Amino acid sequence: EIVLTQSPGTLSLSPGERATLSCRASQGIINSYLAWYQQKPGQAPRLLIYGTSRRAPGIPDRFSGSGSGTDFTLTISRLEPEDFAVFFCQHFGSSRAVTFGGGTKVEIK
Amino acid sequence: QVQLVQSGAEVKKPGASVKVSCKASGYTFTDYYLQWVRQAPGQGLEWIGWINCKNGITKYAQRFQGRVTMTRDTSINTASMELTRVRSDDTAMYYCAREEDFYLGGGTFSFAFDRWGQGTLVTVSS
Numbered sequence: 001e002i003v004l005t006q007s008p009g010t011l012s013l014s015p016g017e018r019a020t021l022s023c024r025a026s027q028g029i030i031n032s033y034l035a036w037y038q039q040k041p042g043q044a045p046r047l048l049i050y051g052t053s054r055r056a057p058g059i060p061d062r063f064s065g066s067g068s069g070t071d072f073t074l075t076i077s078r079l080e081p082e083d084f085a086v087f088f089c090q091h092f093g094s095s096r097a098v099t100f101g102g103g104t105k106v107e108i109k
Numbered sequence: 110q111v112q113l114v115q116s117g118a119e120v121k122k123p124g125a126s127v128k129v130s131c132k133a134s135g136y137t138f139t140d141y142y143l144q145w146v147r148q149a150p151g152q153g154l155e156w157i158g159w160i161n162c163k164n165g166i167t168k169y170a171q172r173f174q175g176r177v178t179m180t181r182d183t184s185i186n187t188a189s190m191e192l193t194r195v196r197s198d199d200t201a202m203y204y205c206a207r208e209e210d211f212y213l214g215g216g217t218f219s220f221a222f223d224r225w226g227q228g229t230l231v232t233v234s235s
Contacts, residue, residue: 032213032217032218032219033219033220035219035220035221035222037154037222044204044206044225044226044227044228045154045204045206045222045225046225047221047222047223050209050211050219050220050221051211051213051219051221054211054213054219056221056223088153088154090154090221090222092220092221095168096142096159096168096208096220097156097168097170098144098146098156098159099156100146100153100154100155100156101153102153103153103154
């Protein structure tokens with residue numbers, strides 16, 4: 001089973017700053033099977049990125065994803081007040097078995 | 110519009126069973142897989158399993174094998190997840206989510222959960 005490790009656990013930034021979140025897989029994965037979600041308190045997660053770098057419908061272009069192999073990154077180019085939340089990466093394995101990373105909290109500095 | 114509406118909060122005693130339902134609307138129910146995920150208080154997301162809403166085939170995460178059963182009723186566009194022999198560490202918010210298969214071109218697909226239910230809080234307490 002692939003393990004996803006996200007870092008840092010918490011990122012303290014100010015609005016307007018750039019956020020860089022990491023998701024590292026325990027072994028190489030296929031790019032098309034890596035997604036990112038945002039979760040705000042009291043809400044269900046929301047899909048941001050699928051296939052490593054494809055934005056989901058309605059997601060602003062300040063969100064971008066990149067990476068390959070074992071190292072993947074979610075970047076928020078300029079943080080807006082509504083972006084502060086917890087972010088999870090996700091992998092689809094064989095037979096659609098799913099794993100999630102532990103999450104990165106992006107908080108206001 | 111696409112919606113997944115889950116059943117209400119549950120309180121159960123240890124050893125009991127709990128069943129959570131997820132009613133879909135706004136799309137063709139049998140064209141998609143429905144996935145189940147849970148989140149313990151203050152914790153991350155944990156995958157439970159999926160059901161193919163067309164044929165009822167299921168797959169469960171190893172740690173839930175033998176305790177979880179997922180079903181669907183295509184006549185009412187509803188999927189359900191039953192967890193038996195619940196324990197205090199089963200206390201969590203339980204989510205259903207629709208799995209979308211995105212075509213990337215060149216015969217390649219990507220998978221992700223594009224719609225989520227509002228969540229059902231299951232509390233296990235004696």
